[in-house]
Amino acid sequence: MKAFRNVIVSQRSSRAPTPIGHRAYISTLRSNPRFQPTGRIVATKAFNSSLAVESTNAQTEHSLFAGPQPIKHPRPTNPFQDDPTPLSRYEHLVESGALRGDDHQTRIIQKLQDLHDRLNEYDPPHIPDPTQSNSLIARLFTRELPIPNAPPETAPKGLYLYGDVGTGKTMLMDLFYQTLPPSLTRKRRVHFHAFMIDVHKRVHAAKIAMGFNGGDPILPVARDLANDACVLCFDEFQVTDIADAMILRRLLESLLNFGVVCVMTSNRHPDDLYKNGIQRSSFVPAIELLKSQFEVTDLDSGTDYRRVPRALSNVYYHPLTPENNMEINKTFDSLASVDPSDPPIPHRTLNTWGRKLRIPESTSKIAKFKFHDLCGQPLSAADYLEVTKAFGTIFLLDVPKMGLDKKDMARRFITFIDACYESKTKLFVTSEVPVFQVFSDDPPSSGPKPISDHMRSIMDDLGLSDQIVGSSSIFSGEEEVFAFARACSRLVQMGSKEWAETAGQL
Numbered sequence: 001m002k003a004f005r006n007v008i009v010s011q012r013s014s015r016a017p018t019p020i021g022h023r024a025y026i027s028t029l030r031s032n033p034r035f036q037p038t039g040r041i042v043a044t045k046a047f048n049s050s051l052a053v054e055s056t057n058a059q060t061e062h063s064l065f066a067g068p069q070p071i072k073h074p075r076p077t078n079p080f081q082d083d084p085t086p087l088s089r090y091e092h093l094v095e096s097g098a099l100r101g102d103d104h105q106t107r108i109i110q111k112l113q114d115l116h117d118r119l120n121e122y123d124p125p126h127i128p129d130p131t132q133s134n135s136l137i138a139r140l141f142t143r144e145l146p147i148p149n150a151p152p153e154t155a156p157k158g159l160y161l162y163g164d165v166g167t168g169k170t171m172l173m174d175l176f177y178q179t180l181p182p183s184l185t186r187k188r189r190v191h192f193h194a195f196m197i198d199v200h201k202r203v204h205a206a207k208i209a210m211g212f213n214g215g216d217p218i219l220p221v222a223r224d225l226a227n228d229a230c231v232l233c234f235d236e237f238q239v240t241d242i243a244d245a246m247i248l249r250r251l252l253e254s255l256l257n258f259g260v261v262c263v264m265t266s267n268r269h270p271d272d273l274y275k276n277g278i279q280r281s282s283f284v285p286a287i288e289l290l291k292s293q294f295e296v297t298d299l300d301s302g303t304d305y306r307r308v309p310r311a312l313s314n315v316y317y318h319p320l321t322p323e324n325n326m327e328i329n330k331t332f333d334s335l336a337s338v339d340p341s342d343p344p345i346p347h348r349t350l351n352t353w354g355r356k357l358r359i360p361e362s363t364s365k366i367a368k369f370k371f372h373d374l375c376g377q378p379l380s381a382a383d384y385l386e387v388t389k390a391f392g393t394i395f396l397l398d399v400p401k402m403g404l405d406k407k408d409m410a411r412r413f414i415t416f417i418d419a420c421y422e423s424k425t426k427l428f429v430t431s432e433v434p435v436f437q438v439f440s441d442d443p444p445s446s447g448p449k450p451i452s453d454h455m456r457s458i459m460d461d462l463g464l465s466d467q468i469v470g471s472s473s474i475f476s477g478e479e480e481v482f483a484f485a486r487a488c489s490r491l492v493q494m495g496s497k498e499w500a501e502t503a504g505q506l
Contacts, residue, residue, distance in 0.1 A: 084179045086112040111159065111297060112176045115263070118156035120181045124230035125152050125259040127223055147219065148257040151293065158262040160237075160290055162269055163299030169265035170235065172299070176263060177233050188229035191422050192237045192264070196244050197382050199225075199251065218247060222254030234264035236422070239274040239283065246279070249286035256293055267482075270296060316495050317430045320398060328430050332395050336363050344368075352379075352386040365504075368395040375412040384416045388423035392504040399431035401438055410439055414487040421490045426504030435495075436488050 090109045094101040128147060161169055177189045199221060206217035225232070232255070239245050255262065266273070270290040274283050290296070317324040336344045344366075348359045357379070361368045367387070374387070374396065388394070402410040420427050429435050493499060 083182060086116055086175050086179050089175055089179060108161075108172065108297065108299060109175070111295065112172065115156055115159055115261075116176070116179060116181070119184060119231065119261065122154060122156060122184075122230075122261070124155075124186070127227050127258055148259075151256045152259045155256070155259050156261055158256075158264070158294045160264055160266065160270065160294040160296045161299055162266045162296070164267065167299040169299060173233055173235060173263070173265055180231060184231055186227075186229045187231040187233070189233040189235070192234045193381055194385060195234060196241075199247070200243065203247065216250075218250040219254055222251055222258060226255060226258035226260050230260055232260055232262045234262065237264040237266040238268065239277070242278045245274050245277060245283040245286070248283070249289055252286060252289055252293075256289075262294070264294075267486075269298075315426070315428045315500055316435045316491075317428075318432065318434050320430060320432050324430055325397070328395065328397065328428055331428060332361075332366070332368055335393060336366050339363070350387065350390055352383040355383070357383065357387070362391065365391060366393045366395070367391040368397065370397050371399045371409075371413075374416055375409045379412060381415050381419065384419035385423070387416075388419045388425045391425070393426040393428070394420065395428045397430045399429055399435060399438055401432045401440075410484075413438070414483050417487045417490055417494075418483075421494060424503050424505070426500060427494055436491055439484060439488075 086109055090101075090105075125148075161172060163169060173189070177187070180187055202221040202224065203217045206220050210217065239248065252262070270287045273287060273290075274280055277283065317328055332344075342363045342365070344361050344363050346361050348362050350357045350359060358373070359367050360370065360373060367390075374384075396416075399413070400406070402413070419425075431438055433440070494503070
């Protein structure tokens with residue numbers, strides 16, 4: 001892990017909204033500045049960062065994110081009182097010994113502080129509302145505001161923070177979002193994948209509303225999004241889908257023209273997004289937009305904390321034996337019996353995007369699945385996000401070793417692991433082989449199969465060794481190999497003691 005790895009962070013601010021991929025839908029042709037998302041509040045979950053550990057001082061933890069307090073002194077002892085800033089929080093963490101500061105960290109935090117200061121003075125423009133009246137007289141005498149074709153001159157440039165796994169992207173976003181000026185009430189933080197799910201549903205609704213006359217559905221969608229939030233923070237910005245690639249330039253351009261300030265984190269430099277993707281030439285304008293309208297910042301400081309061994313917690317069991325099955329069921333029964341008013345219920349159903357997913361056994365917070373229940377069916381990332389939203393702790397039993405004959409299952413398992421990681425889910429697993437090696441090839445009689453240079457490079461970037469995860473030939477494309485290696489890295493992290501102690505808080 002690289003810089004920022006040893007920082008202590010707490011829970012997200014209670015003002016953080018739910019991912020907009022799960023909000024109630026309104027007409028995409030009408031602005032709605034007061035719309036508030038509904039659904040499960042994510043504020044009570046611990047951060048989805050490997051940087052999260054339990055606070056050793058409950059009073060300090062409470063004061064960290066209790067919100068702005070009335071000013072009583074010109075210079076408070078604790079900078080988390082009053083209206084905090086990214087720099088004041090960072091300095092407090094360094095002074096308390098929770099973070100080991102260095103020059104590179106200070107430069108990155110200063111960029112967040114500079115944007116914070118500009119946002120403090122920023123007055124977002126009024127979003128033009130399209131005329132809805134069918135009356136000819138109303139249309140003749142109503143002066144519709146022009147659609148902006150460039151960002152407002154007063155709008156600050158956004159930030160694009162990129163770096164490998166472990167460079168502290170999530171912590172930086174936590175630090176920035178939680179210290180946004182209180183005057184900015186229209187703000188949203190969302191995982192980019194959930195955001196694009198919502199965008200596609202809005203675009204579909206806009207096309208239906210436009211009917212046979214047609215038109216550009218991106219503009220009304222961008223208008224609605226701009227009405228909802230003038231500051232948008234994206235976690236894990238990445239483009240792997242052609243449908244996303246085709247609309248991103250128009251969407252980002254329209255959001256910026258409406259005065260929305262975006263901050264995003266990513267694993268890749270803009271030039272490396274959607275590499276080798278279908279019709280990538282159509283996505284290049286979006287890359288140029290990112291480089292011209294955002295301050296692109298590399299988080300790599302050269303310090304890699306991921307190499308530091310971490311204590312593993314007893315959450316993964318192999319092989320598939322009666323003894324291990326008895327042990328994990330005992331753990332499930334113990335956790336499920338904590339609240340007598342919420343006993344385990346067999347065959348509960350969960351509605352996910354129009355489908356009904358049967359859960360073999362669950363309480364309102366803990367669920368137990370067989371591998372085939374989750375990965376043997378044609379479920380999508382959106383389905384897995386719904387599952388991890390509903391249950392803070394998930395038991396996944398009987399994970400097999402997967403080869404080319406189970407490639408679809410392997411892809412779904414990787415997507416499920418990503419959803420668990422992003423939702424900070426506590427995960428218990430029984431598997432045929434060590435869970436980090438479920439994708440590994442069987443060792444040939446002639447000796448271990450050599451790992452490709454590309455795979456070795458990615459594994460090195462993620463702090464993995466071939467002794468931990470082995471090698472796999474079922475993933476070939478660059479994005480597939482990266483997703484496989486990242487899933488293995490996340491499984492290692494989710495098996496740590498720190499993760500087990502802080503995850504699963506709904």
